[in-house]
Amino acid sequence: MADDFQPISFDELSQILIHHSALASTSEIHGFLVGTLCQRAGESEWILGAQTLLEIDLNSIDNLMVMLKTLHQQVGATLEEGQFDFELFLPDSETPLPLQVEALTEWINGFLSGLVSQANSDADGFISKPQETRELILDLSKISEATATSDSTEDERDFIEICEYVKVAVLNIYENFGPETPKQDKPKVAKLIH
DSSP states (O other): OGGGSOOOOHHHHHHHHHHTTOSSOHHHHHHHHHHHHHTTOOHHHHHHHHHHHHTOOGGGOHHHHHHHHHHHHHHHHHHHTTOTTOOOOOOOTTSOHHHHHHHHHHHHHHHHHHHHHTGGGSTTTTTTSOHHHHHHHHHHHHHTTOOOOOOOHHHHHHHHHHHHHHHHHHHHHHHHHSOOOOOOOOOOOOOOOO
16 A cells, blocks of 8 residues: 555655766656556566666665665555555645746656656557547647746646646556456347247
């Protein structure tokens, strides 16, 4: 269960990534994790992808490795349980809005990268996925191009709404990428012969 883990905070992960000169931001690495989890990637696949994205040898940094493994378990459990307390790793609301928007675009880019990094097993890419899923991925791609130039109240409201849309989209994508449940056979109706 997600409650069994000591939650990892955005600031805690940011500090350790900055300390080790990681090339990906906290938002981007979290988005990447969620994208790989949508494809049901295991911990070792996630760690390998994170190492490539961060351009850090994680085997030599025990505290970061432990943190990333814990994050994988924590986020994986939250998604698996279908909890709506799933959160995007973004800076807090005290951060200037343009920086929050930048972090959201990094999160989405990380998410899309994680989704694609595990898609090689699906020879036709996302074509076999439901139309709704393909549309959500396209929407996220468009949102990732957003920029903000002001901190107006209206812009902040729009940003909050966009973040909520992204969360719901991701939860839907996670659900649609899940293992297919076997189709139930329709009960056979006996033909009556008169």
